[in-house]
Amino acid sequence: MSPSIESTIGFSRRFLNLIVGNRIPGVKSLCCFDLTDQQLFYPEIPPQSQGSGLTQRKKQMAFSALMMESIGIPRSSFNFRASARNDQWKIDCFPLAEREVICADQSGRAFLFDAKTHQAQTMPSLHKPKSLPFTVFVPNANADNDYDHNGYGSTLFVMERIPKPEVGCRAQYSLRLPQAHRGKGVGTYCLDTASHTWSEVGKWTLPFHGRVEYVPELKLWFGLSGEARHLAAADLSSMDSEPQLVGPWKEHCLPEEWKECKDSQLVNLGSGRFCITRFFHTRIHNCDFGDESIAVFTGVEVVPHVRDFNGDANKGGNGKVELQMTPHKSKCHTYNGSTIDAVF
Template identity: 45%
Template sequence: MSVSGCNDFFYFDRLKLAIESAMGLSRRFLSLVVDIRIPGAQSLCFVDLTRHKLFNSIPALPLNINTSESEGPQETTLPAGNPKNGMRRIRLPAPGINLRSSAVGFDWYMDCFPLAGGNLLCTDQSGRATLFNADTRSVESMPYLHKPKSLPVSISVPWADDNDGGVSVFIMERAPRLEQGDARALSSQFEAFTYCRPSTHSTKFWQHQLLPPPPFICNPKYYVDTSARPRIRSYAVLGGGSQVCMSVDRAGTYSLDTVTHTWTQIGDWILPFVGKVEYVPELKLWFGICAKDMQLGAADLSTMDMDSQPQLVDTWKEFEAPQEWTEVQPSQLVNLGSGRFCIARFFRTPSLMSLFDSDGLDEEYFTVLTGVDVVRCVRDGNGTANINDGNEKVELRMIKHNSRRHMSYGGDGTIKLVF
């Protein structure tokens, strides 16, 4: 894997920090991994939220409890006629850095995994791993994967009891194959990188190890349907970093102890989300994209057992897509801190290109980015809801801000990942 630039290794002239605290409680920059239509190559871009205005100021006056979220501070993004014409368009800035997979084999590809602090871990078809560090504006080599992953998921977990910046990164096959033998044996389908300072060393460095697989991987009953393996549908960090939880279609929900690396089945049910689920400590809830209707949802995952499947506390629709728009890949949720989120949705829509075309129709692909806040509102005696005030009955409200669209397959690339 290489990093392109003026000396073919590094390119930091336009590099910006992915995380800044310039706007109070939220981040200033939104990080994007962009496909630049070169085999095995990706670019990392940083969108300045102060310039593109995904977010307005939260209103100072109390919200009336009977007022719908649609009356909050937002733009009119979908007027009559062509709804795309009512949304401001984002043109991506110049890449902060360009990454490309190693020239090994004929099938070049790269997987990118967001980590805490705006960092980015990249792996390629050879198993080579590279870390982009947003704080130091540098790229460093990581230990190779024991085995390249075909469709991986990743989750990073800062060490809760470590003040020295320790972190673990778990990389897992999304649709793992059946394995024979003891579930306690190590599996190349589940691996971990750990950044720490061992007791015998004075500096921190990355270590790498295989993990035991979750129990269902060694149970043939979950693989009766040979046409579809069990698939990780959602995953989250629990217990302040002490556990990684994952829900698997047809196999239930499991937790991994991040210290002992032992698996426990929590229940036969699965979480009501798809993709990564984010914890917001200010609201004491976990947020994600709902599996049922793809809306933003919240649930309490603090207590779970075999008989108590978590239920959604509330859901919100931040974007109403026209009927002719088709989502082409799963939506992505970015936790910007303190109940502020960016939601990325990916669409395809028919487009009238030319009267002289043989059939007159073509398709357009684009990404819609929407900024929202989820806040606590407390009902008072006057029938109003005061944001984050008091200890009475609390309700969650979504404040929808603005939506921006980016056309895919253009000169500045196609958005693949938002974090």
């Protein structure tokens, strides 16, 4: 029997999914990288990454970044088109679990598409149209498979990036915002997904920027750090005080003329492996066409290491367990006229 895809490449995800926009208003495409073809990981931890000094490590990171292999965006698996309304076309795509995505246009029409089965189904209107929405997906697979409906199923919450009251929106479709979100202070809040109510946790903010995700293998939450936007982790099991970051870790050193142009995105691939996607504007040397837009996909791996009292790693004994991040491969895509809106 041939080995499974999970044991072959070391993680539970086979596909990396992209929501791609183009020059046609109101049209987006779902494109899927097969991770067995676009290999972002070496078969094992690169030998040069083990025991490297800081200076040598930076040289290796910079060299690997400059030697990146170019890749193209795969053909679209499905195209999403908004319905016309007052000569305006706008569609938002919200990733769910695995390879499912919900799409909603400016008129409120919504449908669910499963890239695995290539099936689409219509849905009730999700929410009143929003200008800059973001989503939080709360999975509950056990309840989803409970056909007697004895519990709450998976839930998708949709909010504005700049929250504001929704005039005329029925209460069951709109979350009551905490005071800080209505312009009265800064803090961290928890949302009860059953009662749809907020509670204040503290007067501090989480040390992350954007989405964070729990990794059960390492018992930590992972995301991009709030300041440098580097991969980092934190223990959020207790929220009695401000969480402290583990890391952060920088995956590569890029040329100074490469300027990040929008927020990076992090995808958990399972088994301590992640894909970090960063977006740049850069001027290519000896090129007459000016600036280029580049997306860089990097595979990284986080593993625990035991450090003994003398500072040596993997010596066993009664040493302290620390996490080590190892960058694997980086691949870049140069795009012209298209945009990568989401990676999941």
